[in-house]
Amino acid sequence: MSACLDISNLSATLPSGQRVLRSVSLTVQPGEVRALVGESGAGKSMIGKAVLGVLPPSVRIVEGAIRLEGTDLGALSAKERRRLIGAKAALIPQDPLTALNPSRRVGPQMTDRLVHILGWAADKADRRVRQLLDEVHIREPDRVMKAYPHELSGGMRQRVLIAAAFASEPRLIVADEPTTALDVTVQKQILRLIAQLQQEHGTAILFVTHDLGVVAKVSQKVTVLYAGKVVEEADTPALFANPQHAYTRALMAATPKYTDPQASLKPVDESVLAGLAAEIAVADHDWRPHG
């Protein structure tokens, strides 16, 4: 059985020739939650965007492949790729404030994929979305669906976005830092909600985050990224019990513990970063994109 998402040896560059992704490989099995962690600028969101086919035009994929349920996205035409991603994948975006179109009502924004891309009848899509709104504990689906985004709170909007992502029964969801923009109290609710829906629907999730605390809560597998390069990959419990790479250990030391938030934090050690930089420089020097 093929993996839900299989990224192999993916490299991407900016117009300047600088690499932003360095031969990244990772897989997400069906129904599995894989966390992708790293500091900002590590390229983790870039991977999410590449999977969903929404890389900025300046970023070019120069080697490697992305397979969604066994289909190589690079081998498809732009239109086929769009359709495939629309049918099989979904995004839970980072900032609920900008992820809903301010001039359209919420309801049509939730049903449009079902109706226009998947070809559902309007009433079926409507029922489906209401069911999902119920699952994310929104009690007044009528009011919410008729509302404009600015009439809803941030937490409410994020729940709408989660409901919309699950509504089409995607095989894979990319969650791009879905709690970063929210209040701490709301963050926990939203995480619990995503975990709950993920289990009920059995959806695979690629969970992009910079927060190791979040990783421990939601994921079964972890990939640690630094400067566009995978530095460590493990089962979540194993990673926390026994981090192999110096960078992972440093990252952990820099993360507040839920058990002991007062414990002193150490910034990521300079010597670790210097070692990584040297490693990457050597790799870049030897690297030639084939093809």
Add this chain to the structure above:
Amino acid sequence: MILQRFLIRLITMAITLLGVSVVVFVIIRVAPGDPIAMMLPPGATDADIARLRALYGLDRSIVEQYFIWLSGVVQGNFGTSISLRQDVMSLVLSRLPATLELSIFALLIALIIGGPLAIVGAREQGTAVEAGIDVANGAALSIPDFLWGLALILLFGVLWPVFHISGRVSPRMDLPFVTQFYLFESIFRLRFDLTRDLIGHMFMPALALALPLAAIISQLLKISLKEVMTLDYVTLARVKGFSETKVILREALKNAALPTLTLIGVQFTFLIGGTVIIERLFSYEGLGNMAIDAVINRDLPLIQGIVLVFALIFVLINLAVDMMYALLNPRLRHG
């Protein structure tokens, strides 16, 4: 909130119009040269001149003349044209529809050219297509309507004569119209032969007026679209599987159009201001063409009436844009 905004706009509008009327009045009254002397045959006696001056109210002081004129205007009486010896109001009303039709037709052309160019430019960001659109915009922007008009006359009037270059309608056509809105009425009456003839006359002056506006629309809308297209909800729509064109039309266009709209309003008043010389250039029988004749003939009441009507149109457009902005912006609407 919208009502309050509306009332404030109405008051400033009134002040602006009053200001315009004062400025015109002062400019015209300091003009040397006696319009009355011009309309009488040589050899008229001083008594004749004095009698006519009294008839047109020119024997009173400027302030008195202004208030007499103003109280007439408030009652819808703009006075009598000196050169055409007709009621100014009815003269203006007979020409205004031609100018309005020309301006609206030009606005439509500008939208039809500028809108799609902006969308294509935003779709093809960073490509040679976008660069080409930018160059075309730059040129169309720096060349004013007067020069476009002349260039069009040369191209489509002389080199490849496919359009009429003067007048509003062919003289041989007999017109069954009851209003002066020929174009609208010809469509309404299903007289498409007349519609074609009218558009054949109107197309080139309208295109000359439209080109600079089209460039502005295309430029502003493209910038605005590109900005909106970096927002998360546009990314989300792409992930949903919608094509780039659909994403732009459905998600980005409305939000990007809102800031562009206010600027188009001001630019549309510039376009209408341009009809004055463009109508002259194409011998199009509109208000602007009549205005130039009125100036040359020193027809004071007629000049005042026409200038005031132009000013009224300008402030009304600004008001309409302001209200439209408030209505289209859901934040203001529900705020």
Add this chain to the structure above:
Amino acid sequence: MVDARALPRRRFDARLMLAGGWLLVVLLAAIFAPLVAPHDPLAQDLMLERLPPFWLPGSEPGYWLGTDSLGRDLLSRLIFGARIALIVAFVAALAACIVGSTLGLVAGYFGGWPDRIISRIVDIWMAFPPVLFAILLVAVFGTGLMSVIIAIAVIDWTRFCRVIRAEAMSQARMDYVENARIAGFGRLRIMVSEVLPNVLPSIVALLSLEMGIAVIVEAILSFVNLSISSDAPTWGGIIAEGRLSIHQAWWVLVFPLIALFLTVLSFSQFGEGLKSRFDPVLR
């Protein structure tokens, strides 16, 4: 670290060079008009009427761009026309610039009632159709070079006023203005020494743009026969003549049109180029 702004601009600015080049040609032609013009621009010769330009059959040597319906040499008329066009462009644009920028600076920097009064006047001015306003003013002042210049300045000062007001307003909120105030400098002095230099690039760009507009307005005025005097060689006057004889002698319209196109385009591009060169932020 080397400040990137201190480095010389690497890119050869083709736009600035081309625009500046054409304007230089026009300027030289205007200054040395009596030396470079092959004929007297006013000399009529009915034997030589409507001669085509040199490459067409029937042309006469020495009359490079042909003649108009009164047999006047087109090239000479264009060269002498450049004189009037440039005088109007420089003087009218400068006058509009000085009046408009000063009022805009005052309105934007001081705010309060000066701003309210000036903005109200600008509103009134904006409610006039500009071409009609210009025609009206020239009709009132009587035709002549001075009237044309005054008319353009009276109409177009608002263009400077609006832009400079907005810029001065945003400058007035900047920290360095606050600092100068704390340091004890007077408001007028701050306006001149702190705010003005920062809005100068915009003024320069607008000034160049306005020169192009002034050339057009002059052409429009002479087109409706209200500019200098009816037989003086102005570009607009030649165009009016060309418009009438368009089916017999197209060149009488084409050549002044090309001259106007290039001049207007050059003024606006020259202004844009200067602005991006001198604007410390854009650069």
